[in-house]
Amino acid sequence: MARYLDVHPVDPQPRAIAQASAMLRDGGLVAYPTDSGYALGALMGDQQAKERIRSIRRLDDKHHYTLVCRDFAQLGQLVHVDNHVFRAVKAATPGRYTFILPATGEVPRRLLHPKKRTVGVRIPEHPVVRSLLAELGEPLLSSTLILPGESEPMTDGWAVKEALDHVVDVVIDSGECGTEPTTVVDFTTDPAGEVAREGAAPWPPR
Numbered sequence: 001m002a003r004y005l006d007v008h009p010v011d012p013q014p015r016a017i018a019q020a021s022a023m024l025r026d027g028g029l030v031a032y033p034t035d036s037g038y039a040l041g042a043l044m045g046d047q048q049a050k051e052r053i054r055s056i057r058r059l060d061d062k063h064h065y066t067l068v069c070r071d072f073a074q075l076g077q078l079v080h081v082d083n084h085v086f087r088a089v090k091a092a093t094p095g096r097y098t099f100i101l102p103a104t105g106e107v108p109r110r111l112l113h114p115k116k117r118t119v120g121v122r123i124p125e126h127p128v129v130r131s132l133l134a135e136l137g138e139p140l141l142s143s144t145l146i147l148p149g150e151s152e153p154m155t156d157g158w159a160v161k162e163a164l165d166h167v168v169d170v171v172i173d174s175g176e177c178g179t180e181p182t183t184v185v186d187f188t189t190d191p192a193g194e195v196a197r198e199g200a201a202p203w204p205p206r
Contacts, residue, residue, distance in 0.1 A: 002031075002168050004161050009033075009174040012131045020170050021135040028169035029053065031145060031160045033177035034068075035096050035126040036200050037153025038145040038160055040168065041068065043138070045108060050141060056167055058148045065111055066098055066120040068140040070133035075121050077106050078139065085187050088204070092185075094125035096178065096200040099193075100186040111141070118188050128174045144181060155179050 003023070005016040020030055029049045030041050040056065042049030044067060054063065069075040072090060079101035081089065089099055103112050103119040112119055121139075124130065133140065145154045147163065154160050157173025164171070180200035185193040195203050 002161060002165050003170045004157075005170060005172045006157075007128055007172060007174050010127050012128045012174065014131075014135075016172070017128075017131045017135050020132055020172055023170050024136060024140075029167075030132075030170040030172065031154075031157075031164060031168050032129055032132060032170075032172045033126060033155075033157065033174050034124045034129050035178045036124075036144070036180060036182045037155050037178055038157075039068070039129075039142045039153075040145050041140040041142045044111070044141045046141070047110070050110075052167065053141075053143050056164065057143060057146065059143070063143070064120055066122055066142045066144075067107070067111070068129065068133065068142045069121055069123050070130065070139075071123060074133075074139060075123060077104065079103055079107075079119065079121055084191055085193075088187075088193055092201075092203075092205045093123040094130070095123070095205070096125070096180070096182050097203070098122045098182040098184045100184065100188055100196065102188060116188060120184070122182060126177065128172060132172070152179065153181060 007016045040053045098120045161171045183199035183201045184197040186196045
C-alpha cells in the first residue's frame with residue numbers, strides 16, 4: 001500500500017518532503033504532481049524502479065524518460081549546452097518545457113537515445129517537486145503518469161492513490177495540478193530549438 005502524503009501546494013511541509021525523499025533513496029517509486037500533470041519518479045540510477053515505471057505504463061524499450069532537475073546548474077551536469085542554447089534554456093526555466101540535448105557522461109547509457117546519445121531534461125516550476133528535488137539533491141528519473149489506454153496525464157492525487165496503491169510506494173497530493181504535457185524542444189536538430197511536441201507552453205517563450 002502506497003504512503004499518501006497530503007502537502008501544501010505552495011509551501012509543502014518539510015517533514016512530508018523528507019519522507020518522500022527517504023523512500024526514493026531506499027529504492028522507492030513516487031507519484032508526484034508537476035506543472036504538467038502527475039509523473040512517476042525514481043532515482044536516476046535505479047534500474048529496478050525504471051522497470052516498475054515501464055511496467056505501470058506498459059512502455060516499450062524505446063520510451064524516452066526525462067531527467068527532472070532542481071536548477072540550471074544541475075541540468076548542466078547532465079547535458080552539453082553551448083552559449084546559444086544556454087541563453088534559450090535559461091530564459092525558459094523553470095517552466096513547462098522538456099529539452100532534448102546531447103547527454104554528458106553523467107547520464108547512464110541505458111537512459112540515452114540509442115542512436116543520438118541524447119536525453120530529455122526539464123526544470124519544473126511546481127513548488128512541491130522543486131522542494132522534493134532540493135531535499136533529494138539529485139535529479140529524478142521521470143515519466144508522465146499516463147495510464148495504459150489513456151491519452152491525458154493523471155491530475156488528482158487521490159485518484160492516483162486508488163489506481164496505483166499497490167505498485168508505487170508514495171503518492172504526493174497537493175491538489176489540482178497542470179493538465180497539459182510539457183512542450184518538447186529538440187536542440188539536436190535545430191540550434192534555435194525545434195518543437196517536437198506542442199504542449200502547455202509556447203516556443204519561443206513569450
